[in-house]
Amino acid sequence: MVPHLVTALTGPINELEQRILESMPAIERWFRLEWMEHTPPFYSSVDIRNAGFKLAPVDTDLFPGGFNNLTPDMLPLAVQAAMAAIEKICPEAKNLLLVPEPHLLSKKFYLMNLQRLVQIFSLAGLNVRLGMLDDRQTDASTLDLPDGSHLEVEPLLRTKRRLGLKNFDPCTILLNTDLSAGVPKVLEDLHEQYLLPPLHAGWSQRRKSRHFQAYEEVAKKFAKLLGMDPWLINPMHTQCGEVDWQQPQGLDCVRSNVDALLTKIRRKHKEYGINEKPFVVVKADDGPSGLGLMTVRDAKELDEPGFRERHMAITGGQPTGEVIIQEGVPTYERMNEAVAEPVVCMIDRYVVGGFYRIHADRGIDQSLNAPGASFVPLAFAESHHLPRPGEKPGVSAPNRFYMYGVIGRLAMLAAAYELEATDPNAEVYE
Amino acid sequence: MVPHLVTALTGPINELEQRILESMPAIERWFRLEWMEHTPPFYSSVDIRNAGFKLAPVDTDLFPGGFNNLTPDMLPLAVQAAMAAIEKICPEAKNLLLVPEPHLLSKKFYLMNLQRLVQIFSLAGLNVRLGMLDDRQTDASTLDLPDGSHLEVEPLLRTKRRLGLKNFDPCTILLNTDLSAGVPKVLEDLHEQYLLPPLHAGWSQRRKSRHFQAYEEVAKKFAKLLGMDPWLINPMHTQCGEVDWQQPQGLDCVRSNVDALLTKIRRKHKEYGINEKPFVVVKADDGPSGLGLMTVRDAKELDEPGFRERHMAITGGQPTGEVIIQEGVPTYERMNEAVAEPVVCMIDRYVVGGFYRIHADRGIDQSLNAPGASFVPLAFAESHHLPRPGEKPGVSAPNRFYMYGVIGRLAMLAAAYELEATDPNAEVYE
Numbered sequence: 001m002v003p004h005l006v007t008a009l010t011g012p013i014n015e016l017e018q019r020i021l022e023s024m025p026a027i028e029r030w031f032r033l034e035w036m037e038h039t040p041p042f043y044s045s046v047d048i049r050n051a052g053f054k055l056a057p058v059d060t061d062l063f064p065g066g067f068n069n070l071t072p073d074m075l076p077l078a079v080q081a082a083m084a085a086i087e088k089i090c091p092e093a094k095n096l097l098l099v100p101e102p103h104l105l106s107k108k109f110y111l112m113n114l115q116r117l118v119q120i121f122s123l124a125g126l127n128v129r130l131g132m133l134d135d136r137q138t139d140a141s142t143l144d145l146p147d148g149s150h151l152e153v154e155p156l157l158r159t160k161r162r163l164g165l166k167n168f169d170p171c172t173i174l175l176n177t178d179l180s181a182g183v184p185k186v187l188e189d190l191h192e193q194y195l196l197p198p199l200h201a202g203w204s205q206r207r208k209s210r211h212f213q214a215y216e217e218v219a220k221k222f223a224k225l226l227g228m229d230p231w232l233i234n235p236m237h238t239q240c241g242e243v244d245w246q247q248p249q250g251l252d253c254v255r256s257n258v259d260a261l262l263t264k265i266r267r268k269h270k271e272y273g274i275n276e277k278p279f280v281v282v283k284a285d286d287g288p289s290g291l292g293l294m295t296v297r298d299a300k301e302l303d304e305p306g307f308r309e310r311h312m313a314i315t316g317g318q319p320t321g322e323v324i325i326q327e328g329v330p331t332y333e334r335m336n337e338a339v340a341e342p343v344v345c346m347i348d349r350y351v352v353g354g355f356y357r358i359h360a361d362r363g364i365d366q367s368l369n370a371p372g373a374s375f376v377p378l379a380f381a382e383s384h385h386l387p388r389p390g391e392k393p394g395v396s397a398p399n400r401f402y403m404y405g406v407i408g409r410l411a412m413l414a415a416a417y418e419l420e421a422t423d424p425n426a427e428v429y430e
Numbered sequence: 431m432v433p434h435l436v437t438a439l440t441g442p443i444n445e446l447e448q449r450i451l452e453s454m455p456a457i458e459r460w461f462r463l464e465w466m467e468h469t470p471p472f473y474s475s476v477d478i479r480n481a482g483f484k485l486a487p488v489d490t491d492l493f494p495g496g497f498n499n500l501t502p503d504m505l506p507l508a509v510q511a512a513m514a515a516i517e518k519i520c521p522e523a524k525n526l527l528l529v530p531e532p533h534l535l536s537k538k539f540y541l542m543n544l545q546r547l548v549q550i551f552s553l554a555g556l557n558v559r560l561g562m563l564d565d566r567q568t569d570a571s572t573l574d575l576p577d578g579s580h581l582e583v584e585p586l587l588r589t590k591r592r593l594g595l596k597n598f599d600p601c602t603i604l605l606n607t608d609l610s611a612g613v614p615k616v617l618e619d620l621h622e623q624y625l626l627p628p629l630h631a632g633w634s635q636r637r638k639s640r641h642f643q644a645y646e647e648v649a650k651k652f653a654k655l656l657g658m659d660p661w662l663i664n665p666m667h668t669q670c671g672e673v674d675w676q677q678p679q680g681l682d683c684v685r686s687n688v689d690a691l692l693t694k695i696r697r698k699h700k701e702y703g704i705n706e707k708p709f710v711v712v713k714a715d716d717g718p719s720g721l722g723l724m725t726v727r728d729a730k731e732l733d734e735p736g737f738r739e740r741h742m743a744i745t746g747g748q749p750t751g752e753v754i755i756q757e758g759v760p761t762y763e764r765m766n767e768a769v770a771e772p773v774v775c776m777i778d779r780y781v782v783g784g785f786y787r788i789h790a791d792r793g794i795d796q797s798l799n800a801p802g803a804s805f806v807p808l809a810f811a812e813s814h815h816l817p818r819p820g821e822k823p824g825v826s827a828p829n830r831f832y833m834y835g836v837i838g839r840l841a842m843l844a845a846a847y848e849l850e851a852t853d854p855n856a857e858v859y860e
């Protein structure tokens with residue numbers, strides 16, 4: 001059932017696993033206290049990379065699209081978490097309006113994700129219907145799924161104060177679209193209903209750098225609790241704000257930041273005796289994961305002829321754009337011959353499951369979130385995110401997955417910090 | 431995986447299953463609203479009987495002892511529910527003191543139950559230790575489990591205001607002893623810690639008649655929601671208060687109540703065209719389930735020679751005692767040749783699993799909670815308490831188990847009503 005893990009388990013990660021397992025009651029208590037102060041995102045998924053010497057989140061998705069990769073065994077857990085989430089937000093709810101990502105409705109995998117979400121929230125006791133975020137849709141349409149089932153998507157119906165469908169007035173509107181193209185007017189000024197996640201969680205307003213800044217804060221607190229170096233769970237980062245991709249000097253900031261970050265990583269590697277060539281990842285600060293991501297091992301690569309043209313995808317093909325430079329965390333997990341990275345899925349504060357994203361054509365230092373990726377849900381099946389105290393670190397899949405669940409929750413907590421800091425409606429006490 | 435069900439599925443139960451499935455969103459919402467007003471017991475298990483024509487709880491245990499019968503698959507669900515429960519009661523908790531039933535510590539099955547409880551609450555992130563409710567225990571002792579593992583039980587340490595163990599000060603004290611012998615002094619006047627369930631949930635103060643009175647209220651509300659006859663889920667009952675078992679006229683009240691109840695059942699059977707001989711069950715009103723339970727089909731049986739002597743066990747061998755007379759609900763579920771009844775396990779408001787109690791030597795009209803009973807945990811394995819909408823009633827195990835989960839939760843809600851009504855510290859507004 002459990003995929004073979006060939007993680008290079010040398011030194012630090014075993015210590016980390018050991019420390020995390022020993023500290024389980026302290027860790028769970030710490031999370032409970034954090035959740036008293038901070039509101040977890042309604043749902044989320046976190047991509048994690050296990051480098052053997054460090055373990056870090058590389059992407060936190062607040063509009064997760066991989067619930068179809070969970071095994072049916074994980075369904076009861078997801079349903080129970082959904083019940084707990086709904087109960088806190090809108091206990092009197094009858095109806096949930098789910099708003100999918102319009103441009104993904106042609107993708108089979110995405111339809112399976114939608115179906116799974118509909119299933120989870122229906123089994124949690126809600127009437128769930130899908131609303132199309134596209135003015136051009138004026139009638140209900142039926143989408144065919146690979147398993148022979150169907151989903152109906154209906155046109156949204158906006159009144160002055162509420163959003164719904166024909167004969168369907170929801171208490172909660174659950175967005176599964178990342179709003180990277182901006183916030184549609186139809187979603188604005190909804191003050192009577194719960195819109196989840198909030199609009200400022202969309203990629204038109206979110207910044208990766210802000211998330212990782214919050215994560216750094218969380219990682220420091222957590223590392224203090226466990227008496228360890230936060231670097232073991234934190235990917236260092238730096239950012240450049242707006243970069244002009246058309247001019248050679250436009251990349252000056254990127255170049256100097258790449259150089260500085262590589263130096264910092266080299267120092268850390270030396271401290272831990274890690275025999276790896278450091279690399280950094282340059283990516284758009286304001287876009288969903290994977291898009292036009294670039295691996296750099298030396299700042300000089302940025303001056304190579306044609307470099308800027310080849311990598312304009314980072315800014316989405318635009319002449320300018322904000323970029324983040326992040327410490328590259330190689331992934332040493334493999335399934336057979338393919339490079340693998342774990343993805344942890346959460347609803348409310350609970351880890352409800354996870355899966356491996358694998359990609360046979362990608363290297364250990366590249367993004368696996370790219371066409372050609374496949375998914376293996378077996379890894380996190382059943383009770384594997386529950387640790388087995390007493391087993392040696394590094395040898396027990398359940399213990400490994402507990403550790404992934406902790407890192408996933410740290411990233412989720414960082415997203416909670418981030419959303420508080422960026423909330424346009426937050427009350428400020430000074 | 432799923433045991434063969436040979437329930438006599440004629441008429442009403444299929445309609446009930448259908449009605450319950452169709453009404454799932456309304457039912458879940460109704461429970462959510464009830465839990466806003468009422469506090470669920472910390473944990474509970476409910477014995478259910480499926481007569482084909484009606485489905486009813488027959489016993490609600492607030493100190494459940496069957497967690498060892500859950501499959502490992504159900505563990506994540508139990509852990510998540512335990513996390514939710516602890517979070518509400520004592521989020522800053524580090525330590526949980528579990529107080530087992532002293533006279534069951536020689537039973538292997540009970541030790542396995544304790545081990546499972548320790549596992550659940552440890553995995554929820556608490557330091558769990560066991561405290562012995564017996565003054566004679568002055569040192570820690572080690573108990574050997576059938577699987578080769580061990581549990582340590584320590585003497586309780588009481589200070590003026592708190593209860594704990596040596597070097598162990600818990601936030602919450604979880605009782606797994608039903609206190610049928612009365613409330614020990616060591617548990618009295620603990621106002622700084624959470625004592626769960628509260629003392630008045632113990633059998634020295636609890637009355638079955640009070641529970642079923644609360645259940646009747648719950649069943650009526652629920653039946654109104656679904657537009658159905660509450661009798662389909664409610665076992666009728668009546669009670670006699672103190673009965674003098676030594677005198678023939680001591681049973682006068684029992685005799686007339688048995689007669690009246692049998693008449694009421696006969697009327698209901700006629701209404702639904704049920705071709706069954708009615709029976710009632712006479713049992714102690716203030717004791718744990720099963721003990722000295724007696725099946726009666728005719729009030730005349732009470733006058734048979736030697737009857738009172740044979741059934742003095744009802745009052746625990748005492749000359750007098752309180753009794754409850756309850757409509758007998760036959761169980762038509764079978765595993766192979768043995769009579770079976772489902773048991774639903776809950777933590778906080780969540781169904782975390784269930785199992786079948788089976789007994790090869792007992793009839794469909796007898797208590798299965800007796801020596802010789804065995805347990806089949808397979809039935810409720812995995813996601814089987816999640817319904818599959820669209821499947822025909824009566825043919826789908828998951829749908830059947832969803833229905834059991836609903837009835838289990840109704841009985842748990844009744845226990846919440848009951849504990850509120852009997853709370854000696856309740857504030858009364860008049």
